[in-house]
Amino acid sequence: MNQEVTVVMYHYVRDLKYSRYPEIKGLDVDLFKGQLEFLAKHYNFITMEQMVDAIEKQITLPKNAVLLTFDDAYIDHFNAVFPILYNKGIQGSFFTPVRAVTEHVMLDVNKIHFILASQNDKSKIITRIYQLLDQYRKEYTLESNRYYYDKLATSTRFDTEEVVFIKRLLQVELQEDIRNLICSELFKYFVQFDETVFSRExxxxxxxxxxxxxxxMHIGAHGFDHYWLGSLSRDKQEIEIDKSLNFIKSIGGDIKYASICYPYGNYNQDTLELLEKYNFKIGFTTKVEVADLSKHRPLEIPRLDTNDLPKYA
Ligand SMILES: [Zn+2]
Known part of the structure; x- marks a missing residue:
């Protein structure tokens, strides 16, 4: 009985040739099409409903099952991805951070992407961050610049030390209010674009x-504010989860198959307990592995990145 599912994670999927921000590390549409052809040859596409039923009713999945997931509700998903999937009869699962689509604000995660994409020389961004930390240090009782750099700057399989420092500092290390403030200041300074217009694009x-x-298509939860859930108090996490679920109901989603993908792959024991309370059936992490339903818990399903699989143009 097959219990293995290759869950593939996508973010930006766009026509990179004509992109205003070529440094945004998206998947080119042609490569996406090529990857779908590869998957169609070697795998069997399944739906979120099939995956949840396989967990709950022990229904067998096809051999080499693959599920496609798309994070962050980018307009690319409507313009580029949806028509292709629809024409091929493939279901995609789209994880939507609620605030971005209901309030037309830029999520910090994306502000940071575009701040980084605006400057080749990342040390210029760090210099500006240090100036802002200096300016707000007293008011927000911040640590020294050196303290943050030493604590946060380590390279990963995707990013350099400088980039990891910028991301970690602005995603999670600083308190919410000062984090939002610094992201906005940097966005204004480096990207120089109106946030509302940018968010609608x-x-x-x-x-x-x-x-x-x-x-x-399946629409799943991805938090309200796209915060690291594990960094929030239980009460705040509950608000994030409750608002996400209400959003799915409001757009006509079937909450019998409620799913979540954790922003930044981050969650803790409180998250898992709350998701059970709210009857979520499945949760996706960013742990890199082929999912095995006989081994992985339903709320902790790993995924592969699109870059972990072959892509052909
Ligand atoms: Zn995300």
Missing amino acids: LYLNIDQIKCMCKNG
């Missing part, structure tokens, strides 16, 4: 999400 809108849902 970057994210899906509610009508697009409803349309995708009505046409067989």
Whole structure:
């Protein structure tokens, strides 16, 4: 009985040749199409409903099952991904941070992407961050610049030390208020673009999400504010989860198959308990592995990145 599922994670999927920000590390649409052809040859596409039923009712999955997931509600998912999947009869699962699509604000995660993409020389961004930390140190009782750099700067399989420092500091290390403030200042300084306009260009809108849902795509939770859930108090996590679920209901999603993908792959024991309380059936992490339903817990399903699989143009 097959219990293995290759869950593939995508973020930006765009026509990179014509992109205003070529440094944004997206998957080119042609490579995406090529990857789908590769998957169609060697795998069997399944739906979120099939995966949840396999967990709950022990229904057998096809051999070499693959599930496609798309994070962060980028407009790419409507313009580029949805038409291709729809025409091929493949379901995609789209994890939507609620605030980005309902309030037309830029999530810090994306502000940081575009701040980084705006400067080749990352030390210029760090210099500006240090100036801002100096400016706000007293008011927000911040640590020294050196303290943050020594604590946070380590390279990963995707990013240099400098980039990891910038991301970690602005995603999770600083308190929410000062983090948001510094992200906004850096966005204004380096990207120099109106946030509301930018956000409407970057994210899906509610009508697009409803349309995708009505046409067989799965819409899952990805938090309200796209915060590291494990860094929040239990009460704050509950608000994030409750608002996410209400959003899915509001766009016509079927909460019998409620799913979540953890922003930054981050969660803790409180998260898992709350998701059980709210009847979530499945949760996706960023742990890199082929999922095995006989081994992985339903709320801790690992995924492969698109870059871990072959891509052909
Ligand atoms: Zn995300």
